[in-house]
Amino acid sequence: MDLGISALSYVNSIKNDEFTVEEFISKSLERINQVDEKLHAFLRVNDLVIKNAREIDTKIKSNQNVGKCYGMPISVKDNICIEGSKTTCASKVLENFVAPYTSTVISKLNSEDAIIIGKTNLDEFAMGLSTEFSAYGPSRNPWNTDYVPGGSSGGSGVSVSANECIASLGSDTGGSIRNPASFCSVVGLKPTYGLVSRYGLVSYANSIEQIGPLTKTVEDSAFLLNIISGIDSNDNTTVDNKNQDYLNNIDAGISGKKIGIVTEMTNSEGLSTDVLNATNDAVKTFEKLGANCEQVSLQMIPYTVAAYYTITSTEAGSNLARYDNIRYGYEFDSSGFEFNSYISQARSKLGPEVIRRMILGGFVPSAGHAGKYFLKALKVKSKLIAEINHVFEKFDFLISSTVPIQPFKFGEKIQDPVSLMMVDFNTVTANLTGIPAISVPYKITNGLPIGIQIMANCLEEHSLLQAAYALEKTVDLPKVPV
Amino acid sequence: MKNLVNEEEISEVAKLMKIDLADHNDHIKRVQKMLEYFDILDNAGVESEEITVQETDLDKLRDDKYNPYDKNLLKFLKSYQGKYVKAPKLN
Numbered sequence: 001m002d003l004g005i006s007a008l009s010y011v012n013s014i015k016n017d018e019f020t021v022e023e024f025i026s027k028s029l030e031r032i033n034q035v036d037e038k039l040h041a042f043l044r045v046n047d048l049v050i051k052n053a054r055e056i057d058t059k060i061k062s063n064q065n066v067g068k069c070y071g072m073p074i075s076v077k078d079n080i081c082i083e084g085s086k087t088t089c090a091s092k093v094l095e096n097f098v099a100p101y102t103s104t105v106i107s108k109l110n111s112e113d114a115i116i117i118g119k120t121n122l123d124e125f126a127m128g129l130s131t132e133f134s135a136y137g138p139s140r141n142p143w144n145t146d147y148v149p150g151g152s153s154g155g156s157g158v159s160v161s162a163n164e165c166i167a168s169l170g171s172d173t174g175g176s177i178r179n180p181a182s183f184c185s186v187v188g189l190k191p192t193y194g195l196v197s198r199y200g201l202v203s204y205a206n207s208i209e210q211i212g213p214l215t216k217t218v219e220d221s222a223f224l225l226n227i228i229s230g231i232d233s234n235d236n237t238t239v240d241n242k243n244q245d246y247l248n249n250i251d252a253g254i255s256g257k258k259i260g261i262v263t264e265m266t267n268s269e270g271l272s273t274d275v276l277n278a279t280n281d282a283v284k285t286f287e288k289l290g291a292n293c294e295q296v297s298l299q300m301i302p303y304t305v306a307a308y309y310t311i312t313s314t315e316a317g318s319n320l321a322r323y324d325n326i327r328y329g330y331e332f333d334s335s336g337f338e339f340n341s342y343i344s345q346a347r348s349k350l351g352p353e354v355i356r357r358m359i360l361g362g363f364v365p366s367a368g369h370a371g372k373y374f375l376k377a378l379k380v381k382s383k384l385i386a387e388i389n390h391v392f393e394k395f396d397f398l399i400s401s402t403v404p405i406q407p408f409k410f411g412e413k414i415q416d417p418v419s420l421m422m423v424d425f426n427t428v429t430a431n432l433t434g435i436p437a438i439s440v441p442y443k444i445t446n447g448l449p450i451g452i453q454i455m456a457n458c459l460e461e462h463s464l465l466q467a468a469y470a471l472e473k474t475v476d477l478p479k480v481p482v
Numbered sequence: 483m484k485n486l487v488n489e490e491e492i493s494e495v496a497k498l499m500k501i502d503l504a505d506h507n508d509h510i511k512r513v514q515k516m517l518e519y520f521d522i523l524d525n526a527g528v529e530s531e532e533i534t535v536q537e538t539d540l541d542k543l544r545d546d547k548y549n550p551y552d553k554n555l556l557k558f559l560k561s562y563q564g565k566y567v568k569a570p571k572l573n
Contacts, residue, residue, distance in 0.1 A: 100553055207536075233544045237536075303526040310520060317499065324500075326569050331560040334570040342570035344502040352509065355501055359492060359513050362499040364520070373520055379528035417512045418519045 001027055003163040004479065007072055007220040010166055014060070014070040021060070021071030025053040025115060028073045032118070032164045035482055040139045041158035043078050044086060045118040052115045059113075067113030068227065073165040074109060077153050078119040079126055080169060080211065081200040082106050089202050090134040091124045092349045093323045096331075103200020104235065105169060105211050105228045112227050117165050120155030124351045125320065126171055126204050128152050129179050129423050132414050133353040141183060142482040143448055147407040150183030152176040156214045157184035162482050167220055169228070171201055173209040174308050175403070175427025178439040181214050182402035182451025185441040185477060187468070188214045189221045190427075192458045193434035194239040196225075197232035203319040205312035208431040218440065218469040222246035225461060239459070246465050254470045255290030257396040257463075259283075264301035265400035265426045270419070275401045278443045278450040283399065285474050291467075296391055296398070300384040301429060305421050307384075308428040310364045310377035317361020320354065323347070356417075381432045388433045392457040397467050400426045402439040402451040426453060436461050438468045444478055487517045 001019055013019060029049065036042055046052075056071035076082070079089045081099035088094045106116065123133035131138040131154030139154045141147040142162040149158045153170025157180030160168050170177040172190035181188025189212045196211045203209075213224040226247060231240040261283055266276065283293050323329045325346030334342055350358070364373035391398065404425050413420045430437035435458055439451040452471065456464035489510045496503055503509050561568040 098558070100555055100558055236538065236543055300526065303523055306520045306522050309516065310523070326561075326567060327559075334561060334568055337570040339570045339572045340500055341502075343500040347501050355503070356509055356513055356516070358499050358501060359496045359509065360516060362495040363487075363492060363513070363517070366495060373517075373523065375533065376523045376526065376528060378533045379531040380523065380526050382534040383526075383528055383531050385534065417516050421516070421519065 003027055003031055004216070005166075006217045007166050007215065007223050008217070010072050011068070011070050021056045021115070022050060022053040025049050025071065025073055025117070028117060028165060035162055036164065038140060038145060039142055039158050039162055039482065040137060041120055041155040041162065041164055042075065042118045043088060043090065043121050043136055043155065046116055049073070049115055049117055056113050056115070067111060069109065069112045069114035071113055071115050072167070073117035074114045075118050075120045075156060075159040075165045075168040076106065076116055077122055077156050077168070077170045079122060079171060079202040080106065081202070082116065085119075087119070087202065089125045090122045090136055091351065091354070092135045093329050093346070097328060099200075101200065104197035104232045106200065108228050120153070120159050120168060122155060123152040124354050125202070125316070126152040126173060126176055127316070127353050127357055129175065129420070130413070131155065132410065133351055135351050138410065141407050141448075142480050143185065143407070143444070146409055147448060148183065148410060150180035150403070150407065153214065154180045157181055157186055157188070160184070160186045160214050160216060161480055163480070167213055167215040167224055169211055170214050171209055171211050172431065173205050173312060174424045174431050177212045177214060178402050178427050178437060178451070178453060179423070181439040183407040183449060185444065185449035185451070185480070186214050186216060187218050187221050187441065187472070188212070188439045189225065190430055190437050191225065191229065191461060192239075192436045194237045195229050195241060195436070195459065195461065197235040197238050199232055199234035205315040206319070207315060208312070208434070218438070218465055218472045219247060219250060221438070222250055222465045241459065244462060246462055250466055250469045252466045253289065254286065254467045257291045257467065258394065259286055259291050259293045260296030260391060260395040260398045261293055262301065262398050262400045263295050263297045265404075268404055268425055270422045270425065271401070271404040272406060274445045275404060275406065275450055278445065279399070279401045279452065282442055282452045282471065285471060286399070289470050289474070293399070296395060298384070298387045298391065298429070300380055300387055303380045304384060304428045304432060305425055307377035307380040308424065308432060309360070309421060310373050311381065313357045313361035314365045314374055315361070316357045320350070320358055323350065384429065385433050388429075388435060396456065396463065398455040400453050402426060402453040406445065406448045406450060430455055434458055436464050438464055440468045440471050441477055442471070442475055487514060489514065
């Protein structure tokens with residue numbers, strides 16, 4: 001039995017009776033036991049998976065209706081709530097928090113008979129891009145365990161890449177799905193803002209974050225998007241996608257399509273030569289497939305990282321105010337404490353990066369500073385949206401590397417906050433503008449992955465996945481060495 | 483010459499956010515560096531730009547009606563009495 005199969009192959013194998021759900025789930029658990037001590041993709045593994053697998057096997061054997069997932073093991077980032085189980089956001093503050101309700105995406109997966117195999121590691125409250133800020137220790141890159149797996153959905157990326165599960169759900173605020181997808185050589189999709197319900201996702205920066213899939217293939221991302229997308233009365237920002245089938249005609253090709261190569265993302269200061277070469281190579285591949293590629297400049301791009309951190313810190317400062325030990329948090333008795341010092345005590349359980357973002361989030365929108373920081377960041381965002389709208393009048397897609405660099409070693413960047421922020425340079429544009437973006441595994445150089453990012457206009461996931469599929473079909477990458 | 487945001491200003495905001503800084507200097511220095519980088523926003527030339535906001539028509543919002551929530555959320559709190567949450571004393 002090959003644990004590295006795609007979701008679609010898994011479904012076919014189950015339908016053809018090649019193995020049972022229980023057999024596959026048992027093997028996946030064995031795999032987790034075998035590799036996860038080293039990789040630390042999971043914060044918790046679900047105790048009930050074998051029971052769930054047997055129930056689905058029974059349904060299959062007795063010819064009852066079975067959901068589209070046929071019991072496939074899916075991991076979930078630990079900032080997405082499942083009723084009755086822990087959701088820690090990789091923070092000590094929520095160490096014992098048991099979610100009182102289930103997120104919409106999980107309800108949808110459950111109704112299609114997916115098996116949630118466990119909750120995956122992340123940077124605390126999804127603030128980071130390496131999992132080094134997880135309060136429970138980092139995850140490791142299965143391609144080379146001396147290197148970071150990317151983040152913040154690092155555990156999700158690792159769990160899919162190392163064949164500990166078939167697919168995963170992550171969240172993407174500034175690249176948190178695409179960055180680990182690129183670093184771990186899996187597919188990662190950040191959908192259009194509003195295409196997937198955020199009900200039950202622990203808030204970090206509500207105005208730009210999205211839930212999306214990390215998968216082994218582009219088709220699998222389309223398959224999962226079919227399940228998790230759509231309007232939800234519990235999230236007023238969701239849009240009606242009329243039950244669009246993203247798998248339909250995914251092999252349509254991209255002949256005649258116009259692709260813009262984002263100039264500012266291909267000549268940025270921090271871009272590595274190997275990554276630039278891979279990007280140029282991907283452009284040539286698209287041209288061979290019949291697309292027309294040309295350079296396009298978006299003048300706001302150099303300011304996007306600063307705008308992104310300003311806006312997200314502001315929203316985080318507000319969202320994290322609830323971890324005051326009264327509503328949520330590390331519980332201890334309030335008697336004998338004065339109000340402010342009690343709340344300060346509770347906040348002392350937050351990790352260093354979260355503390356810094358809260359301070360930033362208090363500073364940049366404050367009276368006397370908002371004009372210089374927060375309002376200016378919102379203006380950059382508005383102008384960037386206008387630029388993107390203009391560019392998509394002419395182009396179907398935009399292309400860049402997903403990340404300007406390859407995975408880096410643990411500790412290499414953590415001391416330098418600015419170089420850490422610059423890792424997000426190519427990914428934040430999609431979040432600030434709400435457009436969808438996908439990372440496709442493209443190359444392994446020096447034993448480490450490089451992903452290519454394709455962006456499309458809002459709600460153009462269908463054509464975006466067609467472009468990603470076309471690119472994916474041209475590459476043949478080695479198997480993960482773990 | 484760059485104008486660094488002074489440490490006292492950052493400390494004051496931290497205090498207002500009810501954050502007690504144990505390793506005070508390290509945090510302040512890092513926040514200062516991040517703010518220094520944000521100065522790049524001054525070069526964006528967006529002063530005259532309008533801020534656009536996402537608008538949602540009222541008829542697209544869910545009906546304004548009471549949906550009873552049957553789960554007892556109070557039991558998730560460690561510190562409560564009857565239907566009141568216990569909080570520390572406000573001076």
